[in-house]
Amino acid sequence: MFLALAAMLIPAAPAVVRPQIAQQPDPHSPTNRPVRVISIAAKGSTFDPAVVQLKVDEKIELDVTAVGQPIGIRISPFTDGAKANTPPGLSFLFGEDCYKIKKDQTVPILIEGTEPGTYTFRCCKACGNHKSMEGRIIVSANP
Numbered sequence: 001m002f003l004a005l006a007a008m009l010i011p012a013a014p015a016v017v018r019p020q021i022a023q024q025p026d027p028h029s030p031t032n033r034p035v036r037v038i039s040i041a042a043k044g045s046t047f048d049p050a051v052v053q054l055k056v057d058e059k060i061e062l063d064v065t066a067v068g069q070p071i072g073i074r075i076s077p078f079t080d081g082a083k084a085n086t087p088p089g090l091s092f093l094f095g096e097d098c099y100k101i102k103k104d105q106t107v108p109i110l111i112e113g114t115e116p117g118t119y120t121f122r123c124c125k126a127c128g129n130h131k132s133m134e135g136r137i138i139v140s141a142n143p
C-alpha cells in the first residue's frame, strides 16, 4: 500500500532509490532525523536562541516554535556580505523560502552547513515585532 502510493507520487524515480527514502518524506522518522535538534522559540521580538552554531557537513534540525503569535522564518542560504556570484553555503532538506508557522505550532527545518560563514535568519511574516526579529547560523570549518 505504501509502496504503491510512493510509486504514484514519484513516477520518474531513478532506478536506484533507497526504499526508506522512497516511502518516508517524514523528517521525524528515525533514519532521517539528524543527530542534533535545536529548539528555537520565536517569542515577542526575538528568536531564542538567536545564534546557532554548526560545523561544515553537519546536519541539524531547527525546531522553530511560534510562541503566542504566528511568525515566519526565512534563513538566508548565503553568507552575510556575500558577493554576487557566491554559491549558497547552507543547504535545506525539505526547504522552503519562508516557513510560515501558526501560533503555538512548531515546524522542523533541516539544514546542512556546506561552507563556513554566518547566515542570517529573519521573520518573514508581518507580526508585531517584525523588524527586529533576527538571528544567525554560524557554520565553522571542520578542523
Ligand SMILES: [Cu+2]
Pocket: 071, 072, 123, 124, 125, 126, 127, 128, 129, 130, 131, 133
Ligand atoms: Cu514578523
